[in-house]
Amino acid sequence: MGFKLTSRRVFDSTVGIVAFLALWEALPQLGIVNPGYLSPPSAVLGAVLDLASSGDLLKHVQASLFRSFAGLLLAIASGVSLGLMMGWFARVESVLDPLLQFFRQTSALALFPVFILFLGIGELSKIAIIFWASFWPILLSTISGVKQVDGLLINSALSMGANRWFLFTKIVLPAASPSIFTGIRLAGAYCITALVAAEMIGAHSGLGFLTLNSQEVFQIPSMYAGILLLAVVGLLLNFLLALLERRFTYWRRGLRHGG
Amino acid sequence: MAAPKIIARDLSMEYQARDEAGREERVPVLEGFDLQVREGEFLSILGPSGCGKSTFMNILAGLAHKTGGDLLVDGKPLQGINRNQGVVFQGYALLPWRTVLDNIAVGLEIRGVSKAQRLETAREYLELVGLNGFASRYPHELSGGMRQRVAIARSLAYDPDVLLMDEPFAALDAQTRETLQSELLRIWDTHKKTIVFITHSLDEAIFLSDRVAVMTQRPGRIKEIFDIDLARPRLPELRNTQAFVHYRQRAWEALRDEVTDITREPAAAATHQNWQSIATLGGYRIGV
Structure with missing residues:
Protein backbone atom coordinates (compact mmCIF):
# COMPACT_ATOMS: atom_id res chain seq x y z
CA MET A 1 0.00 0.00 0.00
CA GLY A 2 1.48 3.30 -1.07
CA PHE A 3 1.13 6.66 0.58
CA LYS A 4 -1.40 8.52 -1.52
CA LEU A 5 -1.72 12.28 -1.44
CA THR A 6 -5.43 12.50 -1.90
CA SER A 7 -7.05 15.92 -1.77
CA ARG A 8 -8.96 14.91 1.34
CA ARG A 9 -5.78 13.96 3.07
CA VAL A 10 -4.16 17.28 2.18
CA PHE A 11 -7.20 19.11 3.44
CA ASP A 12 -7.29 17.20 6.72
CA SER A 13 -3.66 17.78 7.47
CA THR A 14 -3.65 21.49 6.67
CA VAL A 15 -7.00 22.66 8.00
CA GLY A 16 -5.87 22.56 11.63
CA ILE A 17 -2.69 24.50 10.94
CA VAL A 18 -4.48 27.15 8.87
CA ALA A 19 -7.14 27.63 11.55
CA PHE A 20 -4.47 27.96 14.21
CA LEU A 21 -2.52 30.55 12.21
CA ALA A 22 -5.70 32.52 11.51
CA LEU A 23 -6.59 32.59 15.20
CA TRP A 24 -3.04 33.57 16.14
CA GLU A 25 -3.09 36.40 13.60
CA ALA A 26 -6.54 37.60 14.65
CA LEU A 27 -6.10 37.70 18.42
CA PRO A 28 -3.37 40.41 18.56
CA GLN A 29 -4.66 42.23 15.45
CA LEU A 30 -8.13 42.63 16.97
CA GLY A 31 -6.61 43.71 20.26
CA ILE A 32 -8.04 40.73 22.19
CA VAL A 33 -4.51 39.87 23.30
CA ASN A 34 -1.90 42.57 23.86
CA PRO A 35 0.17 42.66 20.62
CA GLY A 36 3.15 43.66 22.72
CA TYR A 37 3.10 40.18 24.29
CA LEU A 38 1.86 38.11 21.39
CA SER A 39 3.19 39.02 17.96
CA PRO A 40 1.00 37.92 15.06
CA PRO A 41 2.51 35.34 12.66
CA SER A 42 2.94 38.01 9.99
CA ALA A 43 5.25 39.96 12.32
CA VAL A 44 7.07 36.77 13.30
CA LEU A 45 7.62 35.96 9.63
CA GLY A 46 8.94 39.49 9.16
CA ALA A 47 11.36 38.98 12.03
CA VAL A 48 12.58 35.72 10.50
CA LEU A 49 13.19 37.50 7.16
CA ASP A 50 15.04 40.35 8.91
CA LEU A 51 17.21 37.86 10.76
CA ALA A 52 17.90 36.04 7.52
CA SER A 53 18.93 39.15 5.63
CA SER A 54 21.20 40.39 8.41
CA GLY A 55 22.98 37.01 8.50
CA ASP A 56 22.06 36.50 12.17
CA LEU A 57 19.69 33.67 11.33
CA LEU A 58 22.45 31.60 9.74
CA LYS A 59 24.76 32.30 12.67
CA HIS A 60 22.23 31.17 15.28
CA VAL A 61 21.00 28.14 13.35
CA GLN A 62 24.56 27.04 12.65
CA ALA A 63 25.55 27.35 16.29
CA SER A 64 22.51 25.37 17.45
CA LEU A 65 22.89 22.66 14.82
CA PHE A 66 26.58 22.23 15.56
CA ARG A 67 25.98 21.82 19.30
CA SER A 68 23.06 19.45 19.00
CA PHE A 69 24.71 17.27 16.35
CA ALA A 70 27.99 17.13 18.22
CA GLY A 71 26.28 16.17 21.48
CA LEU A 72 23.92 13.70 19.84
CA LEU A 73 26.57 11.99 17.73
CA LEU A 74 28.82 11.58 20.75
CA ALA A 75 25.87 10.16 22.68
CA ILE A 76 25.01 7.73 19.88
CA ALA A 77 28.60 6.54 19.51
CA SER A 78 29.22 6.03 23.20
CA GLY A 79 25.69 4.98 24.20
CA VAL A 80 25.43 2.30 21.55
CA SER A 81 28.91 0.88 22.17
CA LEU A 82 28.60 0.85 25.95
CA GLY A 83 25.04 -0.49 25.68
CA LEU A 84 26.16 -3.34 23.43
CA MET A 85 28.90 -4.25 25.90
CA MET A 86 26.53 -4.12 28.85
CA GLY A 87 23.86 -6.13 27.09
CA TRP A 88 26.32 -8.72 25.83
CA PHE A 89 28.62 -9.18 28.83
CA ALA A 90 26.51 -9.82 31.92
CA ARG A 91 29.52 -9.06 34.10
CA VAL A 92 30.01 -5.59 32.65
CA GLU A 93 26.38 -4.86 33.30
CA SER A 94 26.35 -6.07 36.88
CA VAL A 95 29.35 -3.89 37.67
CA LEU A 96 28.17 -0.74 35.89
CA ASP A 97 24.43 -0.97 36.42
CA PRO A 98 24.15 0.46 39.98
CA LEU A 99 26.37 3.35 38.97
CA LEU A 100 24.37 4.07 35.86
CA GLN A 101 21.05 3.86 37.73
CA PHE A 102 22.33 6.66 39.92
CA PHE A 103 23.70 8.81 37.11
CA ARG A 104 20.67 8.56 34.89
CA GLN A 105 18.59 10.09 37.66
CA THR A 106 20.95 13.04 37.76
CA SER A 107 19.36 15.81 35.72
CA ALA A 108 21.42 17.23 32.91
CA LEU A 109 20.40 20.74 34.00
CA ALA A 110 21.54 20.11 37.56
CA LEU A 111 24.92 19.11 36.22
CA PHE A 112 25.32 22.22 34.09
CA PRO A 113 27.21 24.16 36.78
CA VAL A 114 29.61 21.25 37.07
CA PHE A 115 30.13 21.17 33.32
CA ILE A 116 30.76 24.92 33.29
CA LEU A 117 33.22 24.56 36.15
CA PHE A 118 35.24 21.93 34.34
CA LEU A 119 34.71 22.82 30.70
CA GLY A 120 34.23 26.56 30.83
CA ILE A 121 31.44 28.67 29.41
CA GLY A 122 32.28 27.84 25.79
CA GLU A 123 31.04 25.18 23.39
CA LEU A 124 32.34 22.20 25.35
CA SER A 125 30.04 22.59 28.32
CA LYS A 126 27.02 23.00 26.04
CA ILE A 127 27.90 19.91 24.06
CA ALA A 128 28.42 18.09 27.34
CA ILE A 129 24.92 18.86 28.64
CA ILE A 130 23.35 17.82 25.32
CA PHE A 131 25.44 14.67 25.38
CA TRP A 132 24.34 13.87 28.92
CA ALA A 133 20.66 14.28 28.12
CA SER A 134 20.84 12.20 24.92
CA PHE A 135 23.11 9.47 26.24
CA TRP A 136 20.75 7.74 28.69
CA PRO A 137 17.84 6.80 26.47
CA ILE A 138 20.30 5.42 23.89
CA LEU A 139 22.23 3.43 26.45
CA LEU A 140 19.16 1.95 28.13
CA SER A 141 17.37 0.99 24.95
CA THR A 142 20.54 -0.55 23.51
CA ILE A 143 20.98 -2.70 26.62
CA SER A 144 17.39 -3.88 26.54
CA GLY A 145 17.58 -4.43 22.79
CA VAL A 146 20.56 -6.74 23.17
CA LYS A 147 19.05 -8.58 26.12
CA GLN A 148 15.78 -9.18 24.32
CA VAL A 149 17.28 -10.85 21.27
CA ASP A 150 15.33 -14.06 20.63
CA GLY A 151 17.30 -16.95 22.12
CA LEU A 152 16.10 -19.19 19.31
CA LEU A 153 17.95 -17.06 16.74
CA ILE A 154 21.13 -17.35 18.82
CA ASN A 155 20.72 -21.10 19.24
CA SER A 156 20.03 -21.54 15.58
CA ALA A 157 23.16 -19.61 14.59
CA LEU A 158 25.20 -21.52 17.18
CA SER A 159 23.95 -24.83 15.85
CA MET A 160 25.23 -23.83 12.42
CA GLY A 161 28.65 -23.21 13.91
CA ALA A 162 28.61 -19.41 14.27
CA ASN A 163 31.39 -17.88 16.35
CA ARG A 164 30.89 -15.01 18.78
CA TRP A 165 31.83 -12.36 16.25
CA PHE A 166 29.27 -13.62 13.77
CA LEU A 167 26.64 -13.87 16.50
CA PHE A 168 27.32 -10.33 17.58
CA THR A 169 27.50 -8.59 14.22
CA LYS A 170 25.04 -10.64 12.19
CA ILE A 171 22.46 -11.65 14.79
CA VAL A 172 22.52 -9.50 17.91
CA LEU A 173 23.17 -6.14 16.28
CA PRO A 174 20.44 -6.33 13.65
CA ALA A 175 18.01 -7.90 16.12
CA ALA A 176 18.65 -5.08 18.60
CA SER A 177 18.58 -2.28 16.05
CA PRO A 178 14.84 -1.45 16.31
CA SER A 179 15.22 -0.95 20.04
CA ILE A 180 18.43 1.04 19.57
CA PHE A 181 16.66 3.37 17.16
CA THR A 182 13.79 3.89 19.56
CA GLY A 183 16.39 5.18 21.99
CA ILE A 184 18.03 7.37 19.36
CA ARG A 185 14.70 8.95 18.38
CA LEU A 186 13.98 9.70 22.03
CA ALA A 187 17.48 11.12 22.41
CA GLY A 188 16.75 13.45 19.49
CA ALA A 189 13.90 15.00 21.46
CA TYR A 190 15.90 15.24 24.70
CA CYS A 191 18.79 16.76 22.79
CA ILE A 192 16.71 19.76 21.66
CA THR A 193 15.45 20.39 25.20
CA ALA A 194 18.99 20.33 26.53
CA LEU A 195 20.16 22.56 23.69
CA VAL A 196 17.64 25.28 24.56
CA ALA A 197 18.53 25.12 28.23
CA ALA A 198 22.25 25.32 27.52
CA GLU A 199 21.84 28.25 25.18
CA MET A 200 19.65 30.13 27.61
CA ILE A 201 22.06 29.77 30.51
CA GLY A 202 25.28 31.01 29.02
CA ALA A 203 25.64 31.63 25.33
CA HIS A 204 26.09 34.41 22.80
CA SER A 205 24.64 32.58 19.84
CA GLY A 206 22.14 29.88 19.04
CA LEU A 207 18.37 29.81 18.79
CA GLY A 208 17.92 29.45 22.56
CA PHE A 209 20.04 32.53 23.10
CA LEU A 210 18.11 34.39 20.38
CA THR A 211 14.81 33.57 22.07
CA LEU A 212 15.79 34.63 25.57
CA ASN A 213 17.82 37.64 24.44
CA SER A 214 14.98 38.94 22.26
CA GLN A 215 12.65 38.81 25.24
CA GLU A 216 15.17 40.68 27.39
CA VAL A 217 15.49 43.50 24.82
CA PHE A 218 11.77 43.32 24.11
CA GLN A 219 12.10 42.24 20.47
CA ILE A 220 8.99 40.13 20.86
CA PRO A 221 8.55 39.11 17.17
CA SER A 222 12.08 37.75 17.03
CA MET A 223 11.49 35.94 20.34
CA TYR A 224 8.64 34.06 18.68
CA ALA A 225 10.84 33.60 15.62
CA GLY A 226 13.39 31.85 17.84
CA ILE A 227 10.74 29.56 19.36
CA LEU A 228 9.40 28.70 15.92
CA LEU A 229 12.85 27.99 14.52
CA LEU A 230 13.66 25.74 17.47
CA ALA A 231 10.53 23.74 16.70
CA VAL A 232 11.61 23.51 13.05
CA VAL A 233 15.06 22.28 14.05
CA GLY A 234 13.42 19.68 16.30
CA LEU A 235 11.15 18.49 13.51
CA LEU A 236 14.04 18.35 11.10
CA LEU A 237 16.14 16.30 13.49
CA ASN A 238 13.28 13.90 14.12
CA PHE A 239 12.76 13.54 10.39
CA LEU A 240 16.44 12.80 9.81
CA LEU A 241 16.50 10.20 12.56
CA ALA A 242 13.32 8.61 11.21
CA LEU A 243 14.97 8.33 7.79
CA LEU A 244 18.01 6.73 9.37
CA GLU A 245 15.80 4.32 11.29
CA ARG A 246 14.00 3.32 8.12
CA ARG A 247 17.28 2.74 6.37
CA PHE A 248 18.44 0.32 9.05
CA THR A 249 15.20 -1.39 9.99
CA TYR A 250 13.42 -1.49 6.64
CA TRP A 251 12.70 -5.19 7.12
CA ARG A 252 10.30 -4.39 9.94
CA ARG A 253 7.97 -2.33 7.83
CA GLY A 254 6.66 -5.29 5.89
CA LEU A 255 6.35 -3.07 2.84
CA ARG A 256 9.22 -4.30 0.73
CA HIS A 257 8.18 -6.95 -1.70
CA GLY A 258 10.65 -9.04 -3.60
CA GLY A 259 10.62 -9.35 -7.34
CA MET B 1 26.61 -53.81 10.06
CA GLN B 85 24.73 -31.41 11.97
CA GLY B 86 21.85 -29.23 10.91
CA VAL B 87 19.04 -28.33 13.28
CA VAL B 88 15.47 -27.46 12.37
CA PHE B 89 13.49 -25.87 15.18
CA GLN B 90 9.76 -25.72 15.67
CA GLY B 91 9.92 -21.91 15.76
CA TYR B 92 11.68 -21.67 12.34
CA ALA B 93 14.40 -19.34 13.74
CA LEU B 94 14.66 -17.38 10.50
CA LEU B 95 16.37 -14.00 10.59
CA PRO B 96 13.58 -11.46 9.97
CA TRP B 97 15.95 -8.89 8.42
CA ARG B 98 17.18 -11.27 5.75
CA THR B 99 15.47 -12.35 2.59
CA VAL B 100 14.61 -15.99 2.06
CA LEU B 101 17.71 -16.51 -0.06
CA ASP B 102 20.02 -14.82 2.44
CA ASN B 103 18.49 -16.89 5.22
CA ILE B 104 19.19 -20.11 3.36
CA ALA B 105 22.78 -18.95 2.84
CA VAL B 106 23.50 -18.23 6.54
CA GLY B 107 25.17 -21.55 7.28
CA LEU B 108 27.37 -21.20 4.22
CA GLU B 109 28.27 -17.66 5.23
CA ILE B 110 29.33 -18.97 8.64
CA ARG B 111 31.52 -21.48 6.82
CA GLY B 112 33.21 -18.69 4.89
CA VAL B 113 31.81 -19.60 1.48
CA SER B 114 32.10 -16.73 -1.03
CA LYS B 115 29.00 -14.67 -1.63
CA ALA B 116 28.48 -15.73 -5.25
CA GLN B 117 28.96 -19.39 -4.40
CA ARG B 118 26.66 -19.37 -1.38
CA LEU B 119 23.85 -17.61 -3.23
CA GLU B 120 24.13 -20.12 -6.03
CA THR B 121 23.92 -23.01 -3.58
CA ALA B 122 21.07 -21.30 -1.74
CA ARG B 123 19.15 -21.10 -5.02
CA GLU B 124 19.48 -24.84 -5.52
CA TYR B 125 18.01 -25.53 -2.11
CA LEU B 126 15.33 -22.91 -2.60
CA GLU B 127 14.26 -24.90 -5.61
CA LEU B 128 14.52 -28.16 -3.71
CA VAL B 129 11.95 -27.00 -1.14
CA GLY B 130 9.68 -25.63 -3.86
CA LEU B 131 10.01 -21.93 -3.11
CA ASN B 132 11.12 -20.64 -6.51
CA GLY B 133 10.06 -17.04 -6.89
CA PHE B 134 10.24 -16.32 -3.16
CA ALA B 135 14.00 -15.66 -3.05
CA SER B 136 13.75 -11.99 -2.15
CA ARG B 137 10.77 -12.21 0.17
CA TYR B 138 11.14 -11.63 3.87
CA PRO B 139 10.12 -14.31 6.38
CA HIS B 140 7.14 -12.31 7.67
CA GLU B 141 5.67 -12.39 4.17
CA LEU B 142 5.52 -16.20 4.21
CA SER B 143 3.12 -18.69 5.77
CA GLY B 144 4.28 -20.99 8.55
CA GLY B 145 4.67 -23.92 6.19
CA MET B 146 6.77 -21.85 3.80
CA ARG B 147 8.94 -20.59 6.65
CA GLN B 148 9.64 -24.13 7.73
CA ARG B 149 10.56 -24.99 4.15
CA VAL B 150 13.09 -22.15 4.26
CA ALA B 151 14.46 -23.44 7.56
CA ILE B 152 14.82 -26.94 6.10
CA ALA B 153 16.58 -25.55 3.02
CA ARG B 154 18.89 -23.56 5.29
CA SER B 155 19.90 -26.58 7.33
CA LEU B 156 20.48 -28.68 4.20
CA ALA B 157 22.39 -25.99 2.29
CA TYR B 158 25.67 -26.55 4.13
CA ASP B 159 25.36 -30.28 3.55
Missing part, protein backbone atom coordinates in the same frame (compact mmCIF):
# COMPACT_ATOMS: atom_id res chain seq x y z
CA ALA B 2 28.32 -50.44 10.01
CA ALA B 3 29.07 -48.65 13.25
CA PRO B 4 26.20 -46.50 14.48
CA LYS B 5 26.30 -42.81 13.53
CA ILE B 6 25.24 -41.65 16.97
CA ILE B 7 25.54 -43.54 20.24
CA ALA B 8 24.00 -42.34 23.49
CA ARG B 9 25.00 -44.54 26.41
CA ASP B 10 23.51 -44.12 29.89
CA LEU B 11 23.09 -40.45 29.11
CA SER B 12 21.75 -38.23 31.87
CA MET B 13 20.95 -34.58 32.28
CA GLU B 14 19.69 -32.73 35.30
CA TYR B 15 19.42 -29.13 36.38
CA GLN B 16 19.25 -27.32 39.67
CA ALA B 17 16.03 -25.58 40.58
CA ARG B 18 14.26 -24.30 43.66
CA ASP B 19 11.13 -26.05 44.83
CA GLU B 20 8.09 -24.30 46.31
CA ALA B 21 9.75 -24.07 49.72
CA GLY B 22 12.81 -22.44 48.15
CA ARG B 23 15.07 -25.45 48.67
CA GLU B 24 17.61 -26.38 46.04
CA GLU B 25 16.63 -29.53 44.28
CA ARG B 26 17.98 -31.53 41.40
CA VAL B 27 15.56 -32.02 38.57
CA PRO B 28 16.51 -34.99 36.43
CA VAL B 29 15.41 -34.59 32.82
CA LEU B 30 17.14 -37.57 31.24
CA GLU B 31 18.29 -40.68 33.08
CA GLY B 32 19.76 -43.87 31.67
CA PHE B 33 19.07 -42.73 28.13
CA ASP B 34 20.38 -45.28 25.61
CA LEU B 35 20.02 -44.89 21.87
CA GLN B 36 21.86 -45.81 18.72
CA VAL B 37 21.16 -44.04 15.47
CA ARG B 38 22.24 -45.77 12.28
CA GLU B 39 23.85 -44.00 9.40
CA GLY B 40 21.32 -42.80 6.86
CA GLU B 41 18.23 -43.83 8.79
CA PHE B 42 15.16 -41.79 9.62
CA LEU B 43 14.62 -42.19 13.34
CA SER B 44 11.81 -40.56 15.28
CA ILE B 45 11.79 -40.02 19.00
CA LEU B 46 8.24 -40.08 20.22
CA GLY B 47 7.20 -38.88 23.62
CA PRO B 48 4.71 -36.66 25.40
CA SER B 49 5.82 -33.05 25.78
CA GLY B 50 8.01 -32.51 28.79
CA CYS B 51 9.60 -35.97 28.68
CA GLY B 52 13.01 -34.57 27.82
CA LYS B 53 13.13 -35.40 24.12
CA SER B 54 13.95 -31.82 23.16
CA THR B 55 16.61 -31.81 25.85
CA PHE B 56 18.22 -34.81 24.21
CA MET B 57 18.16 -33.00 20.91
CA ASN B 58 19.72 -29.88 22.40
CA ILE B 59 22.50 -32.00 23.88
CA LEU B 60 23.01 -33.67 20.52
CA ALA B 61 23.08 -30.26 18.84
CA GLY B 62 25.67 -29.03 21.35
CA LEU B 63 23.31 -26.41 22.76
CA ALA B 64 22.94 -28.10 26.16
CA HIS B 65 25.34 -30.16 28.26
CA LYS B 66 24.83 -33.68 29.48
CA THR B 67 25.56 -34.29 33.14
CA GLY B 68 26.46 -37.96 32.77
CA GLY B 69 26.96 -40.83 30.37
CA ASP B 70 28.48 -40.89 26.90
CA LEU B 71 27.44 -39.37 23.64
CA LEU B 72 29.40 -40.41 20.57
CA VAL B 73 29.01 -39.13 17.04
CA ASP B 74 30.97 -41.05 14.42
CA GLY B 75 32.61 -42.89 17.27
CA LYS B 76 34.01 -39.72 18.85
CA PRO B 77 32.72 -38.03 22.02
CA LEU B 78 30.65 -35.00 21.09
CA GLN B 79 32.31 -31.75 22.05
CA GLY B 80 30.50 -28.47 21.61
CA ILE B 81 28.77 -27.79 18.33
CA ASN B 82 29.01 -30.47 15.69
CA ARG B 83 29.32 -28.65 12.39
CA ASN B 84 28.18 -31.73 10.50
CA PRO B 160 25.43 -31.75 7.08
CA ASP B 161 25.46 -35.54 7.61
CA VAL B 162 22.80 -35.44 10.27
CA LEU B 163 19.60 -33.45 10.43
CA LEU B 164 18.08 -32.88 13.86
CA MET B 165 14.46 -31.85 13.72
CA ASP B 166 12.74 -30.71 16.90
CA GLU B 167 8.98 -30.95 16.38
CA PRO B 168 9.40 -28.99 13.16
CA PHE B 169 5.77 -29.29 12.04
CA ALA B 170 4.07 -29.04 15.42
CA ALA B 171 2.95 -25.44 14.90
CA LEU B 172 1.43 -26.05 11.46
CA ASP B 173 -2.14 -26.88 10.53
CA ALA B 174 -2.99 -30.49 9.69
CA GLN B 175 -2.97 -30.14 5.89
CA THR B 176 0.28 -28.19 5.73
CA ARG B 177 1.77 -30.66 8.12
CA GLU B 178 0.96 -33.67 5.97
CA THR B 179 2.21 -31.92 2.86
CA LEU B 180 5.50 -31.11 4.54
CA GLN B 181 5.87 -34.65 5.82
CA SER B 182 5.67 -35.94 2.24
CA GLU B 183 8.03 -33.19 1.07
CA LEU B 184 10.51 -34.11 3.77
CA LEU B 185 10.45 -37.75 2.66
CA ARG B 186 11.01 -36.70 -0.93
CA ILE B 187 13.99 -34.54 0.07
CA TRP B 188 15.36 -37.25 2.33
CA ASP B 189 15.14 -39.66 -0.57
CA THR B 190 17.34 -37.47 -2.78
CA HIS B 191 19.74 -36.23 -0.06
CA LYS B 192 20.36 -39.27 2.09
CA LYS B 193 20.97 -37.84 5.54
CA THR B 194 20.64 -39.35 8.94
CA ILE B 195 17.54 -37.72 10.42
CA VAL B 196 16.65 -37.62 14.10
CA PHE B 197 13.11 -36.36 14.28
CA ILE B 198 11.45 -35.35 17.54
CA THR B 199 7.68 -35.43 17.68
CA HIS B 200 4.75 -36.12 19.95
CA SER B 201 2.54 -37.23 17.08
CA LEU B 202 2.17 -40.99 16.60
CA ASP B 203 1.07 -40.63 12.97
CA GLU B 204 3.95 -38.35 12.09
CA ALA B 205 6.54 -40.66 13.63
CA ILE B 206 5.16 -43.75 11.90
CA PHE B 207 4.63 -42.14 8.51
CA LEU B 208 8.16 -40.74 8.32
CA SER B 209 10.44 -43.17 10.08
CA ASP B 210 12.46 -46.30 9.63
CA ARG B 211 12.41 -46.71 13.39
CA VAL B 212 10.42 -45.10 16.17
CA ALA B 213 11.85 -44.75 19.67
CA VAL B 214 9.26 -44.19 22.40
CA MET B 215 10.37 -42.32 25.49
CA THR B 216 9.19 -42.65 29.07
CA GLN B 217 7.86 -39.77 31.12
CA ARG B 218 10.42 -37.55 32.84
CA PRO B 219 13.16 -38.37 33.69
CA GLY B 220 13.19 -39.60 30.13
CA ARG B 221 14.83 -42.66 28.69
CA ILE B 222 14.08 -44.80 25.67
CA LYS B 223 11.38 -47.27 26.58
CA GLU B 224 11.01 -49.15 23.35
CA ILE B 225 12.24 -49.00 19.79
CA PHE B 226 10.43 -50.63 16.93
CA ASP B 227 10.97 -50.85 13.19
CA ILE B 228 8.45 -49.48 10.77
CA ASP B 229 8.50 -51.96 7.90
CA LEU B 230 6.42 -49.95 5.50
CA ALA B 231 7.55 -49.76 1.90
CA ARG B 232 8.92 -46.52 0.49
CA PRO B 233 8.12 -44.24 -1.19
CA ARG B 234 5.30 -43.64 1.24
CA LEU B 235 2.20 -41.94 -0.07
CA PRO B 236 -0.36 -40.06 2.05
CA GLU B 237 -2.89 -42.90 1.60
CA LEU B 238 -0.58 -45.10 3.63
CA ARG B 239 -2.11 -43.57 6.74
CA ASN B 240 -5.37 -45.44 6.08
CA THR B 241 -3.87 -48.89 5.62
CA GLN B 242 -4.25 -51.76 8.06
CA ALA B 243 -0.49 -51.96 8.58
CA PHE B 244 -0.30 -48.29 9.52
CA VAL B 245 -3.15 -48.60 12.01
CA HIS B 246 -1.39 -51.58 13.50
CA TYR B 247 1.79 -49.58 14.08
CA ARG B 248 -0.21 -46.71 15.51
CA GLN B 249 -1.81 -49.03 18.02
CA ARG B 250 1.53 -50.50 18.93
CA ALA B 251 3.08 -47.06 19.46
CA TRP B 252 0.11 -45.90 21.47
CA GLU B 253 0.34 -48.92 23.75
CA ALA B 254 3.95 -48.05 24.47
CA LEU B 255 3.11 -44.41 25.09
CA ARG B 256 -0.16 -44.83 26.97
CA ASP B 257 1.32 -45.95 30.29
CA GLU B 258 3.61 -42.94 30.37
CA VAL B 259 0.73 -40.60 29.73
CA THR B 260 -1.73 -42.12 32.21
CA ASP B 261 0.89 -42.38 34.94
CA ILE B 262 1.58 -38.70 34.67
CA THR B 263 -2.04 -37.64 34.89
CA ARG B 264 -2.26 -39.30 38.29
CA GLU B 265 0.72 -37.40 39.55
CA PRO B 266 -0.23 -34.12 41.24
CA ALA B 267 3.25 -32.64 40.74
CA ALA B 268 2.66 -32.50 37.03
CA ALA B 269 -0.42 -30.32 37.40
CA ALA B 270 1.00 -27.59 35.19
CA THR B 271 1.25 -29.87 32.20
CA HIS B 272 -1.78 -31.94 33.11
CA GLN B 273 -3.88 -30.64 30.26
CA ASN B 274 -1.15 -31.34 27.80
CA TRP B 275 -1.02 -35.02 28.72
CA GLN B 276 -4.77 -35.29 28.64
CA SER B 277 -5.02 -33.91 25.15
CA ILE B 278 -2.53 -36.47 23.93
CA ALA B 279 -4.38 -39.22 25.76
CA THR B 280 -7.64 -38.20 24.16
CA LEU B 281 -6.03 -37.93 20.78
CA GLY B 282 -4.48 -41.36 21.09
CA GLY B 283 -7.72 -42.87 22.33
CA TYR B 284 -9.62 -41.39 19.48
CA ARG B 285 -7.17 -42.65 16.94
CA ILE B 286 -7.25 -46.17 18.27
CA GLY B 287 -11.00 -46.08 17.99
CA VAL B 288 -10.78 -45.33 14.29
